[in-house]
Amino acid sequence: xxxxxxxxxxxxxxxxxxxxxxxxxxxxxxxxxxxxxxxxxxxxxxxxxxxxxxxxxxxxxxxxxxxxxxxxxxxxxxxxxxxxxxxxxxxxxxxxxxxxxxxxxxxxxxxxxxxxxxxxxxxxxxxxxxxxxxxxxxxxxxxxxxxxxxxxxxxxxxxxxxxxxxxxxxxxxxxxxxxxxxxxxxxxxxxxxxxxxxxxxxxxxxxxxxxxxxxxxxxxxxxxxxxxxxxxxxxxxxxxxxxxxxxxxxxxxxxxxxxxxxxxxxxxxxxxxxxxxxxxxxxxxxxxxxxxxxxxxxxxxxxxxxxxxxxxxxxxxxxxxxxxxxxxxxxxxxxxxxxxxxxxxxxxxxxxxxxxxxxxxxxxxxxxxxxxxxxxxxxxxxxxxxxxxxxxxxxxxxxxxxxxxxxxxxxxxxxxxxxxxxxxxxxxxxxxxxxxxxxxxxxxxxxxxxxxxxxxxxxxxxxxxxxxxxxxxxxxxxxxxx
Numbered sequence: 001x002x003x004x005x006x007x008x009x010x011x012x013x014x015x016x017x018x019x020x021x022x023x024x025x026x027x028x029x030x031x032x033x034x035x036x037x038x039x040x041x042x043x044x045x046x047x048x049x050x051x052x053x054x055x056x057x058x059x060x061x062x063x064x065x066x067x068x069x070x071x072x073x074x075x076x077x078x079x080x081x082x083x084x085x086x087x088x089x090x091x092x093x094x095x096x097x098x099x100x101x102x103x104x105x106x107x108x109x110x111x112x113x114x115x116x117x118x119x120x121x122x123x124x125x126x127x128x129x130x131x132x133x134x135x136x137x138x139x140x141x142x143x144x145x146x147x148x149x150x151x152x153x154x155x156x157x158x159x160x161x162x163x164x165x166x167x168x169x170x171x172x173x174x175x176x177x178x179x180x181x182x183x184x185x186x187x188x189x190x191x192x193x194x195x196x197x198x199x200x201x202x203x204x205x206x207x208x209x210x211x212x213x214x215x216x217x218x219x220x221x222x223x224x225x226x227x228x229x230x231x232x233x234x235x236x237x238x239x240x241x242x243x244x245x246x247x248x249x250x251x252x253x254x255x256x257x258x259x260x261x262x263x264x265x266x267x268x269x270x271x272x273x274x275x276x277x278x279x280x281x282x283x284x285x286x287x288x289x290x291x292x293x294x295x296x297x298x299x300x301x302x303x304x305x306x307x308x309x310x311x312x313x314x315x316x317x318x319x320x321x322x323x324x325x326x327x328x329x330x331x332x333x334x335x336x337x338x339x340x341x342x343x344x345x346x347x348x349x350x351x352x353x354x355x356x357x358x359x360x361x362x363x364x365x366x367x368x369x370x371x372x373x374x375x376x377x378x379x380x381x382x383x384x385x386x387x388x389x390x391x392x393x394x395x396x397x398x399x400x401x402x403x404x405x406x407x408x409x410x411x412x413x414x415x416x417x418x419x420x421x422x423x424x425x426x427x428x429x430x431x432x433x434x435x436x437x438x439x440x441x442x443x444x445x446x447x448x449x450x451x452x453x454x455x456x457x458x459x460x461x462x463x464x465x466x467x468x469x470x471x472x473x474x475x476x477x478x479x480x481x482x
Contacts, residue, residue: 034141036223038109038110044269046066050065050066060144061141061144063134067133084362085140087358087362088361088452097317099316100445100448101447102143102447105279107138107140109137109139111137118133145267147269148443155425161185164307175416175419177268178414178415179414180412181412182240182411184411185215185407186215188215213473214236218466220233222465222467224476225472231256233255234250234253234258235251240252240312248305248309250314258281259275265282272285282301289304290303308413355455355457357456361398364398367389401453404458405452405454408450410447411448412448413444435448
């Protein structure tokens with residue numbers, strides 16, 4: 001899939017002064033913390049580890065780590081050095097095209113009463129998430145990719161402001177800005193690379209179940225068994241990553257039919273469709289997206305799905321020969337490790353510091369850059385690594401950690417319909433971001449987000465979950481054959 005990404009920014013350094021004497025190339029990590037007043041923040045979303053807050057006036061989002069409520073009176077329990085996250089983001093971003101992974105910045109929440117701030121957020125948060133809250137004031141600031149970047153706007157809109165602020169309420173057109181979030185998950189068959197996972201024996205009486213499914217599809221049966229979903233999703237990551245238009249379209253259709261936590265639509269920065277909303281909301285959004293066009297509900301749905309398909313298959317790069325299938329390539333880092341050859345003990349070097357492995361990966365990344373420069377390959381700070389970094393510099397355990405990050409990443413597809421003569425006032429670079437469908441033109445952007453490092457505990461959970469998913473699937477098939 002032709003997805004754009006990469007930071008292409010300065011490379012940070014975590015080396016000591018002594019190390020700098022032996023390593024001639026090091027780049028300093030900015031220590032500047034942007035201070036964010038609590039009154040500028042609004043709740044956007046959250047996952048297991050972070051709460052995402054949007055800045056109402058600056059098109060950025062602030063991601064804050066969560067801790068358990070029990071530690072409210074004491075020290076926060078996340079034990080995370082966010083500077084490591086910024087370093088890690090540079091490593092993981094280098095595995096994509098060097099354009100569209102948003103560069104993070106360290107930030108600090110200014111609040112007089114953190115507990116009162118948490119209470120203000122409670123009414124917007126899912127009940128299942130209320131056992132955790134913000135206990136640390138430092139966070140990471142990202143551009144809000146629910147909006148188009150300033151350089152993709154027509155010249156007259158860009159000239160309205162000298163900074164990056166673009167109003168969420170369109171002033172020059174009636175067309176709104178939409179963003180589709182897709183969590184693609186893994187795109188490889190689970191059974192091929194899991195020799196050490198304790199899969200259940202196939203019952204002789206019913207033939208068991210064929211495990212030639214991807215990890216996502218197997219996990220659906222475990223979710224169904226636990227009653228966390230009502231039906232099996234028809235979405236399969238293998239379709240999304242196939243690169244074949246018909247299969248990609250089938251994947252998009254499956255996501256819309258059963259969004260679960262893998263598909264959302266935002267309008268002007270606000271979630272308007274996800275797994276908590278009725279399907280009728282999706283049809284209402286399409287009426288707003290394609291107003292007064294005389295098309296039927298099914299025709300609008302087909303146009304929307306084809307639009308997303310075309311964006312996913314579009315090559316946004318102009319000079320990156322390695323742009324194709326990069327998201328799939330990084331997910332295959334875990335696949336190539338074959339899982340069975342990974343030594344779990346090497347992932348758990350420090351129980352008190354679950355992210356200590358980042359320091360070593362980062363140092364290897366800097367060494368890779370130095371070697372690339374001295375070998376005459378040019379500075380890899382602005383080019384996509386050709387695969388040698390993972391294969392030649394990282395252990396299989398470290399490659400697994402990169403794959404674990406890719407497992408939970410999000411593809412953010414942001415678009416707005418162009419009207420009138422807007423196209424003529426776009427830059428040449430922006431015109432490469434136009435997608436045409438059914439006589440309509442859309443200015444679009446694709447970014448990769450949620451590239452957070454995972455703790456060393458991820459592997460054990462992953463293996464256990466995959467084995468349990470296989471059991472649930474075989475149980476499901478067994479019941480059908482009785």
